[in-house]
Amino acid sequence: MxxxxxxxxxxxxxxxxxxxxxxxxxxxxxxxxxxxxxxxxxxxxxxxxxxxxxxxxxxxxxxxxxxxxxxxxxxxxxxxxxxxxxxxxxxxxxxxxxxxxxxxxxxxxxxxxxxxxxxxxxxxxxxxxxxxxxxxxxxxxxxxxxxxxxxxxxxxxxxxxxxxxxxCGIQTGAGAVMNSLDVQPGSSVVVTGAGAVGLSAVLAAVVRDASHIIAVDLQEGRRKLALELGATHAIDPTAGELAEQIRAIVPAGVDYAIDTTAVGPVVEQLLAAVAMRGKVGLIGVPADPQAVFTVGLLQPQLVGMTIRGIVEGDADPKTFIPYLLDLHRQGRFxxxxxxxxxxxxxxxxxxxxxxxxxxxxxxxxx
CATH class of the missing domain: 3.90.180.10 (Medium-chain alcohol dehydrogenases, catalytic domain)
Known part of the structure; x- marks a missing residue:
């Protein structure tokens, strides 16, 4: 045809x-x-x-x-x-x-x-x-x-x-929170990049009852939308050192960090903002496939950090999409x-x- x-x-x-x-x-x-x-x-x-x-x-x-x-x-x-x-x-x-x-x-x-x-x-x-x-x-x-x-x-x-x-995009962000990192109630989450994937992660963190949900984005409009969707804080990364801004909100560091930007210096700042035994999820697609970020070999050991690459939010679409639609029907997603x-x-x-x-x-x- x-x-x-x-x-x-x-x-x-x-x-x-x-x-x-x-x-x-x-x-x-x-x-x-x-x-x-x-x-x-x-x-x-x-x-x-x-x-x-x-x-x-x-x-x-x-x-x-x-x-x-x-x-x-x-x-x-x-x-x-x-x-x-x-x-x-x-x-x-x-x-x-x-x-x-x-x-x-x-x-x-x-x-x-x-x-x-x-x-x-x-x-x-x-x-x-x-x-x-x-x-x-x-x-x-x-x-x-x-x-x-x-x-x-x-x-x-x-x-x-x-x-x-x-x-794809929505299940990737939501799945990063719900499947890959398994964010727990009362925990702290930071998401860098408040695009569709990042804001889907914010929505999922709200469903998971995280106590601190921090969205990071350059655009004021996206930061405002993040707050409307349930983020507790929104950070402009140009307003100061990102790790310091995050730790001003959660002094001990965040339990979970999700990057959607695939920008090396941003990821490095996230690593500096993670709490003991914290988890970092990487879901951004870099413009340069050879893009890198730097982490000292000792840092992950000292804090017991987990750095996790994430594809499609670790989702099985046959079960995860109906789950998200049910949350949407309830007004929760x-x-x-x-x-x-x-x-x-x-x-x-x-x-x-x-x-x-x-x-x-x-x-x-x-």
Whole structure:
């Protein structure tokens, strides 16, 4: 079938709305009519060449919509079901076998390889095959092929057009708090970077009843929103040494620190602000894959510090997305306050708005 998709022709090029041919779903695939798709930092990192993916290609990995066709082997969802689409995984490796699909041994191949497991992409334009199957979906389009493995059926009443970011950015921030670091009630948490991922972590820390929730961001508007969402403190990192500002609030240091910036000096300041036996979670994607931060070999030993890399919030989307939606239904996880909707044909304008900070989490509606 012919669809519209936002194609990236080459590294650094803008998104171009293009007529694209989309193949039929394979036995374990579903065809989803997209109601809304989030624009994630990872999409933009690939677009700018910071992460690998074959171009020209179609990105997008926070899609949600309605199943309009299903392969012969699909049993978990059916035509007419509304779904959110998350990252893909193999289901067979040791990590998948123990319920940790975010650390699938084949994660790069299944999410960044540009093709399905059978070697086809399912997408072409003008007779040229495009990079597809991005995170098992390539959902910056009016329709997307996804796998039964990485779609999650949505309960009745969920606003499907804004559910897509639960599949990556929002579950990453929330999962860092709830799964990876397992933040405990009455503890202290600092989050550097109050974008969609960071503020999702703030929302999760509120759910976990943390006593001190400190958001750090350069933009005043984001700091204000963090306080509205439940942060107890908001820090401007330009107002003084970050570690000193954090310890002015929690003199003994914070129990948990989460970085979404991937900026080396910021991470170093977090390490200096961590309490005895504190935990640090790293979830930012660096612009430079070789970016580093410095930590002395003695410092982690002296304080018993844990430094943890985090992918997708250690989430199993099949269970974690429904959990977050149930919290949202109860009014305890208002992730909708992070979202600004734009028409799909304004994708480049939406990306610029997100870059300027005029929008926190863009969702495009075809």
């Amino acid at each position: 012919q669809i519209k998709a936002a194609v990236v022709q080459e590294v650094g090029a803008p998104f171009t709305l293009t007529d694209v041919e989309l193949g039929e779903p394979g036995p374990d695939e579903v065809l989803v009519k997209i109601a809304g798709v989030g624009v994630c930092h990872t999409d933009l990192a690939v677009k700018e060449g910071h992460l690998p993916f074959p171009l020209p290609g179609v990105l997008g990995h926070e899609g949600a919509g309605t199943v309009v066709a299903a392969g012969t082997a699909v049993t978990e969802v059916a035509v007419g079901d509304q779904v959110a689409i998350s990252f893909n995984s193999c289901s067979n490796c040791p990590r998948c076998a123990v319920g940790e699909p975010a650390y699938c041994h084949n994660f790069l191949e299944y999410n960044f390889g540009g093709v399905r497991p059978d070697g086809s992409s399912g997408l072409s334009a003008g007779g040229t095959e495009l990079g597809g199957n991005f995170f098992g979906q390539s959902s910056l389009a009016t329709h997307a092929l996804a796998h039964e493995r990485n779609v999650v059926k949505l309960p009745a009443g969920v606003p499907v057009d804004i559910a897509g970011p639960l599949g 208002p992730f909708d306050k992070l979202i600004t909707k734009y028409p799909f044909d304004q994708i480049n304008e939406a990306v610029e708005a997100q870059h300027r900070g005029d929008a926190l989490k863009v969702v495009l509606t075809p």
